[in-house]
Amino acid sequence: MPVAGIHQPDLRRRRFLQGLAGLGLGAAPFTLWARPGVQRLRMSVDGSTTRLVFDMDGPADYDIFPLDSPHRVVVDLAGARVLNPLEVASNPRSLVAGVRYAQRNGTDLRVVLDLRAPVDPHSFVLLPAQGSPHRLVLDLTERAAPVPVARIAPETFAEPAERLREPLREVIVAIDPGHGGHDPGAIGPGGTREKDVVLQIARRLAERVEREPGMRPVMIRTGDYFLPLRERIDRARAAQADVFLSIHADAIHDRRVQGSSVYILSDRGASSEAARFLAQRENSADLRLGGVPIESKDESLTSVLLDLAQSGTLEASHSLAQRLISEMHRVGKVRKPEVERASFAVLRSPDVPSVLVEAAFISNPSEERKLRTQSFQNSLADAILTGLRAYFSTHAPPGTLIAEGRRDRHIIRPGETLSAIAERYRMSVADLRAVNDLPNDRIFAGQVLQIPYRGS
Template sequence: MASGRQINQRRVFLRRALFASSAGVTGLVWPSLLLAAGRVQLHGLRTSVDGEITRLVFDLDGPVEHALFTLSNPDRVVIDMRGVRFTGELPQAELSGSPLRGLRHAVRNDNDFRVVLDLARPANPRSFLLRPTDDARHRLVIDLQQEGAVASAAPASPASQTRSSEPARNPDVIVAIDAGHGGRDPGAIGPAGTFEKDIVLSIARRLERLVAAEPGMQPLMIRTGDYFLPLRERIERARAGHADVFVSIHADAAPNASASGSSVFILSERGASSEAARFLARRENEADSRLGLVTSDKDDVLTSVLLDLSQTGTLESSNTLADSLIGELHRVGKVRSPRVERAGFAVLRSPDVPSVLVEAAFISNPQEERKLRTTRFQESLAEALLGGLRQYFANHAPPNTLLAERRNGNGGTQHVIRRGETLSGIASQYQLSVNQLRRHNGLRGDVIRVGQVLEIPGRGS
């Protein structure tokens, strides 16, 4: 089994490789869809702001092919919709606190409809499509994430990749906290009408406050309000924020109303560990399709290859994190399974972030539904999750974080090799001899590689 240090090295390599794989891409074109006969009618535009995300929703009467790209000097986002017609004016969407300061639109090539978003400052755009539901048409959704709000997932140019070294590591470990469901997706509904989406958001906010108060930890909330997020978008937000772990919180239902207790799941590609795990995974994964989300079943080739190479290390870390959480959940109440469960949850498919899904209790059980509604249980659960995180990071904190330095009892630290560094230069940086550095790390020569982690001995070692 790989050590925590080896797994951390794999994740550093994977993040760098995934980031570099998209270098040089300046425009984004989404997969084609089969258009219905005739042109698609655009009916209107709705806009909203949630924290650092500005969302634009185009209401359409059919599916649409679209392209999305950015321009600079001045900063703009351009959306081209093929075969779309529109008569009238779109509302001017200048929103307080948003990078959007206006928009323009025009017919292009006698067939396409172009919308130009004028920005007050740079933003990273993403898009997804929603199929019709009972009370909504086809929708094209554009999210603008302000640059600098979290560590950007936008690709850099090849030149900047060569010139600059990897950015300095955040001294805090970053805990992505994902409250399941939201918006038009209420999740499971208890016998008394309790919505899962409301309960898990309350628990997530309590965990956020505890993590924020914990020295060496920093929370990253994936969902901060009552709105819908696709499963893939949850993963992308965690990766864009350079999360070190991803904890998804749920309170699901079971066919048997007497089912009770908490459980912790990690990803399985080889089938579920139990029938209950299979049922829960199927229910959660259907959340996107129930709301009409269009997704592609073709992953990026390089991402798929890297996933195959690295998933073992990430799953080992996920399993260790899940074990730590189960140990603490025993303090809160019944744990349905004393072992880590495995199932194919789509929200756990991040290739480089250890990810777990916590079922706090079964909202379909009347007794557990009442418990889930109480402040006392929600707070106890958040405290148990924090305890599990503490236990995990005690031995698996990433290099160059405060928790990693605290782990080294001799007062030493860790150093991740960056491009252009030499062993003698690192020794000089820490006021050591090259021989000291070699001996402490069991090195036989001066050959080091980018991404390698060196233990730096404390004074007097």
């Protein structure tokens, strides 16, 4: 269909093929492919960002540009076709009110997103991974900040352009083994203590997250000692965790009950906790909304921002929990297929998506035995990692290696050695040096290394 309007000066143009070349894969293998097809269009809303994901059966050149009066974003996909009708569910919180599309010039596909407000589009591509196809991801944030936010914008909100210039970072996964020290948690009929098996599972998960490009684990409890629940949340927030996973093993009087469950905070628990946080200015002072500090002295404004942060967090928590459940199905019985909601204090972080995994019923004799085995612990850790990958493929915050499709990069932290980095990515020091043209083993914090990403 004809689309009238003037191109904005901030025309954004990116290409799948350039992205592939940047990953060192080259474009040659793809020239043989048939016309790329759009399999599906997905939309999600996370806080103030509306994300659209085009699932594609192959890479395509694309242009993205916004148009005004009325506000639209145009996505042109060169040589592409539509395999299934593209539509998104109506969502009043989405910046996208509707989707139209048509073939142009006989071969190209033009998709027009009708908007509720002017936006800044930000796009990136994701290569096929874990059963997901080629994806073009489009994040839309409102161009002019809404009125209440604008009042504090100069001090507290970085310009999007500034944020994009910041160096990319890894996503931080906080792993919290439940209980510890004088609190053994539940004790199985054979004497197995929850605090011990959940620490073992957490360690296995941390090893896997450590080896995963673009992710970094933070263990909330590393040994057999007690930590209050509030302290666990505080440690995760101090580490600027992107997600918080609390690992437990369930117990119930009826020893026949089996299976794993995943919990997120119930709405009621969330709202009362939001109120509690509000009451404590020292806490509300450093809440983060989508990675941006909230530093308002205005009570009602802080309340609005906290609501936004909390609702975005619950939505993200739910999404993470769903992905974990669908992976944990492969490991063993899942007690209930849907995400459960409860008012666990440890889940009450208003700004970090948080889930609680009950690995199995330690009160069931066969699950108690299973919980102690390496094979179950490893399978569960693998399943959780796969769930994390799926979650971050759609929820990685802007500015992270995963969000920018740069899982082939490693940012050197203070104290890291080349041999430790090589070990982490399961490659030799010689190979790592060769790939990065390093004359010797000397590296420095902040240096960016290229890691040949093999997928997994």
